[in-house]
Amino acid sequence: MTVAFDKIGALGLGVVLALVVVMPFVSLSTTAPAIKPTQVDAGRQLYGRYCASCHGVHLEGQVHWDRPGQDGYFPAPPHDASGHTWQHSDKQLNELIAHSVYAYAVPGYRSHMPAFAGTLSEAEIDDIIAYIKSTWPVSLQAYQRVLDPAGIDFRDLPPGWRFPPTCRFHARS
Numbered sequence: 001m002t003v004a005f006d007k008i009g010a011l012g013l014g015v016v017l018a019l020v021v022v023m024p025f026v027s028l029s030t031t032a033p034a035i036k037p038t039q040v041d042a043g044r045q046l047y048g049r050y051c052a053s054c055h056g057v058h059l060e061g062q063v064h065w066d067r068p069g070q071d072g073y074f075p076a077p078p079h080d081a082s083g084h085t086w087q088h089s090d091k092q093l094n095e096l097i098a099h100s101v102y103a104y105a106v107p108g109y110r111s112h113m114p115a116f117a118g119t120l121s122e123a124e125i126d127d128i129i130a131y132i133k134s135t136w137p138v139s140l141q142a143y144q145r146v147l148d149p150a151g152i153d154f155r156d157l158p159p160g161w162r163f164p165p166t167c168r169f170h171a172r173s
C-alpha cells in the first residue's frame with residue numbers, strides 16, 4: 001500500500017515537475033527569430049540615419065514627449081526603456097514605422113512621425129526594431145515578446161531573466 005502510494009506520489013511529482021519546468025518552454029516557444037547581432041549593427045546605422053534626428057541619438061526622445069507641444073503635435077517619444085515602445089508588439093512597431101501612427105489614432109489626428117514604407121524595406125525596418133530592442137533590459141525584452149503571440153521565444157535570453165515586476169505574465173518569473 002505504502003509502496004504503491006509512494007509510486008503514485010512520485011509519478012505525480014514527476015508530472016508536476018515536468019509541467020512546471022518544461023511547459024513554459026513547450027507552450028511559449030515557437031519559431032520567433034532571436035535578435036541577431038548583424039541585424040543590430042545594421043539597425044543601429046539605419047536608426048542613426050533615419051530616426052535619431054527626432055527620437056534622439058541615444059533613443060532618449062524629445063523633451064516633454066508625453067504632452068503636445070505649442071504646435072499641437074506630440075513630440076517624438078523615447079525608444080529606450082523610459083518610453084513605451086516596448087509596450088508594442090513587433091507587428092504594431094512594423095506598422096507604426098511603415099505607415100506612421102494613423103492606424104492607432106483618432107480620425108483627423110496629425111503627427112510628425114513619417115511613414116517609412118517607401119524609404120525603408122521591411123528587412124530594414126526589422127533591423128531597426130532589433131537594434132531598439134537590443135538596448136532594453138532583458139526583462140523588457142521578455143515582456144515585449146509576450147505581446148506577439150506568434151513570436152514568443154525566450155530561449156536566447158540570458159539565464160536568470162525575469163519579467164518586469166509590473167508584468168502580469170508570470171510563466172517563468
Ligand code: HEC
Nearest residue numbers: 050051054074075076077084085096097101111112113114
Ligand atoms: C520627423 C521626426 C521623426 C522621425 C524622423 C522619426 N519619428 Fe518616429 N515618431 C515621431 C513622433 C513625433 C512620434 C509621436 C507620434 C504621435 O504621437 O503623434 C513618433 C512615434 C514613433 C513610434 C510610436 C511610438 C512608440 O514609441 O512606439 C515609433 C515606433 C517610431 N516613431 C519609430 C520611428 C523610427 C524607427 C524612425 C526611423 C526609421 C522614426 N520613428 C523616425 C517623430 C519622428
